[in-house]
Amino acid sequence: MNYFILIYEFFKIGLFSFGGGYATIPFLYHLSEVYGWYTLQELKQMIAIASVTPGPVGINVATYAGLKTSGILGSGLATLSEIIPSFILVILISKILKKFHESFIVKSLLxxxxxxxxxxxxxxxxxxxxxxxxxIKAMILLITLLILSYKSKKDPIFYMVIAGITGIAIKIFL
Amino acid sequence: MSLLKLFLIFVKIGAILLGGGYVILPIMINEFSEKRQLVTKEEIINYFALAQSLPGIVAANITMFIGYKLKGKLGAVTAMIGIIFAPFWTIILLASIIGNCIHNQYLQGLLWGVGTAVIALLLLTVREMWQNSKRDLFFYLMFILALIALLIFKLSPVNTVIIFSFVGIFIKIFQKGRT
Known part of the structure; x- marks a missing residue:
């Protein structure tokens, strides 16, 4: 495993992902296609675990992806590389707060x-x-979850718990 | 406030932060404005708005804004290391437990279920973003073009963001010039 590639890729995620929460997922999906660091099945597991453990999901999933790729050192490097662009931008922008937020270019970009x-x-x-x-079972579960969400908006953990219990129940009873 | 105190407050925030990104706003207001009067509520709300318009993780951005405000560059770094401290070790621990019993069939069932829930959550996020956007001709045009670029031409996310940002800003400047 080449640590430079890992650092470079997660630095790019930190620099180009916008919109919080799951915004980093498309980038991680792309990494699995390009480098094969983890399978799609593993990516889904990583997202699930990142969503139900404490801490920002985007950070957690970077930690997990780094771990999958190259152990504890990898998870530390991936997490830090993803944050460094934010650090640089926060320091720069703290000085020109108002101007930045009202700039036409920034508004258009957003x-x-x-x-x-x-x-x-x-x-x-x-x-x-x-x-x-x-x-078929997965599709029924997915559609059920989507219908549930139409009734009322719930916390991500709610869906994880329902779906997890369903998964175990299927193993026991079917 | 000492750096150690700052670090410990952020360790606590990281440990109790569960669920979506918006959860962090009330926690920050409670810790830094209501309990300690270090930063005003308005400032925190401003930082949050700004954190959302910067690239990267929203929670990480607001953490560093507050750390920087209180203790400068070193404060930003301290706050950041604090907030990822508990989540980092939780992930490492959980991942090793899961790795050790991955062939257990109940764990397989559990992972199958939550894996499906992840797709539902992603679709719900799309719906939420969709509903929170001003959907004009520009929005639909950019959405369709990006979807084609991603699904059919397999453009990478980084390139998609770069190319479409330029196109979008160009269109906006052109529109402004005409009005």
Whole structure:
């Protein structure tokens, strides 16, 4: 495992992902395609665990991906590399706070990034769904969860718990 | 406030931070404005808005804004290391437990279930972002073009962000010039 590639890739994630929460997932998905550091199945596990453990999801998933790739040293490097761009930007921008937020270019950039983030997350969902499309049980579970979410908005942990219990129940009873 | 105290407060925040990114805002207000009056509520809300418009992890960005405000560069680093401290070791621990009993069939069932929930959560995030956006012609155009670039031309996320940012800003400047 080449640590320089790991640092470089996670630095890019920190610099180019916008929109919090799951915004880093499209990048991690891309890494699994390009380098094969982890399988799609493992990526789903990483996202699940990052969502139910304390701490920011984007950081947790970087920690986990780094660990998968090259052990504890890798998880430390991946986590730090992802944060360094933020650190540099926060220091720079703290000095010109107001000007930055009201700049026309920044506003246009943020307007542009909204549809792009939607498209990126949708395309990752499609990619993760593809191997499961003929798994009838998974599709029923997925549709049930989506219907539940229409009734009322719940915490991510709610969906994880319901789906996890369902998964265990299927192993026991079917 | 000493650096050690700052570090410990952020370790605590990292350990109790569960769920989506917005959870951090009320926690920050409680710790730094209501309990200790170190930063005003308005300042924290401003930092949060700003943290969302910067690249990277929103929670990491706001953490560093507050750390920097209180103790300068060293404060930003201290706050950051504090907030990732508990989550980092939790992940390392959990991952090794899971790695050791990955062939257990109940664990397999559990992972199958939560893996499916992850897809639902991603789709819900898309829906939420979609609903929170001003959907005009520009939005639909950028969305469709990006989706084609990603799904059909397999453009990488980094290149997608770079190329579409330029295109988007160019279109916005052009629109402004015409009005």
């Amino acid at each position: 307007e542009t990034l909204k549809p792009i983030s939607c498209a990126m997350l949708l395309s990752v969902s499609v990619g993760l769904l593809r191997p499961q499309i003929f798994d």
